Amino acid sequence: MVKAVIFDLDGVITDTAELHYQAWKNLANSIAIDFNREFNEELKGISRMDSLNKILQHGGVADQYTEEEKLELATKKNEEYKGLLIHLKPENIYPGIKEFLNALKQSNIKIGLASASKNGPAILDYLQITDYFDTIADPDSVINGKPAPDIFLKAAEQLGVSPQDCIGVEDSEAGIEAIQSANMYAVGVGTVEVMRKAGADLVLADTTELVWDQLQEAFTAKVNG
Structure with missing residues (x-):
C-alpha cells in the first residue's frame, strides 16, 4: 500500500533547469571553459559540487583549483x-502538479521532497506550495548524492514510512537510479527512452499524466505482480 510520494524538484515540480544552465554557463565561460546544452544534460540530478567537478574535468583544469577555490566557484554560481x-x-x-498534490492530500498520502538542490525550501516558497510537503530532505544531511539512494531514504525516514511503501518521482537517470536503489517504486517523467534505460517502473510523458488513481493501480499491480 502506498503511504508516501517523494518528489524530485527540478524538472518534476517546476523548470529551474534553464536557470541552472544560465548560471553554470556564465561560471564556466568566466574561467574559459566551453559549456553547451548537451554537456549541461550530464549535470541533471547531481549535487552542486559534483556538477562543478564535472565542469572542471570537462575543461581539463580539475587539478588547477584547490578545494577552497572550488567552493568559491560553486558559491558564485549559486548566488547568481x-x-x-x-x-x-x-x-x-508544471501542469498537473497542483492537482496531483491535492489528490495526495485528500487521500492522506504523505508528501516528501528529495532534491539535490539546497535551494529546495526557497523554491517551494516562491511557488507557494510549501504547505503540501510533510518533509524536505536536506541534501547536506546525507553522505552520498544521487544516483545513491541516500536522500530518498532520508525523506522516507523523516516521514516515518518504509521505502517499500513509497513512490519516487524523478526526471533524471541519476534520480531514477537513486529511487530504485532505495527499493521504492520509480516513476520517470520525461523522455521515454531515457527513463526506461534508467529503469523506471512507470514512464510518463509529462506531469499531466501524474494521476493518483492510476499511479496507485500501477504500484499495486507491481507489488502483486
Missing part, C-alpha cells in the same frame, strides 16, 4: 542562480 529564482511564481508550477 538564487538571483534568478526570485522570478519564480505559482504559475511556473
Whole structure:
C-alpha cells in the first residue's frame, strides 16, 4: 500500500533547469571553459559540487583549483542562480502538479521532497506550495548524492514510512537510479527512452499524466505482480 510520494524538484515540480544552465554557463565561460546544452544534460540530478567537478574535468583544469577555490566557484554560481529564482511564481508550477498534490492530500498520502538542490525550501516558497510537503530532505544531511539512494531514504525516514511503501518521482537517470536503489517504486517523467534505460517502473510523458488513481493501480499491480 502506498503511504508516501517523494518528489524530485527540478524538472518534476517546476523548470529551474534553464536557470541552472544560465548560471553554470556564465561560471564556466568566466574561467574559459566551453559549456553547451548537451554537456549541461550530464549535470541533471547531481549535487552542486559534483556538477562543478564535472565542469572542471570537462575543461581539463580539475587539478588547477584547490578545494577552497572550488567552493568559491560553486558559491558564485549559486548566488547568481538564487538571483534568478526570485522570478519564480505559482504559475511556473508544471501542469498537473497542483492537482496531483491535492489528490495526495485528500487521500492522506504523505508528501516528501528529495532534491539535490539546497535551494529546495526557497523554491517551494516562491511557488507557494510549501504547505503540501510533510518533509524536505536536506541534501547536506546525507553522505552520498544521487544516483545513491541516500536522500530518498532520508525523506522516507523523516516521514516515518518504509521505502517499500513509497513512490519516487524523478526526471533524471541519476534520480531514477537513486529511487530504485532505495527499493521504492520509480516513476520517470520525461523522455521515454531515457527513463526506461534508467529503469523506471512507470514512464510518463509529462506531469499531466501524474494521476493518483492510476499511479496507485500501477504500484499495486507491481507489488502483486
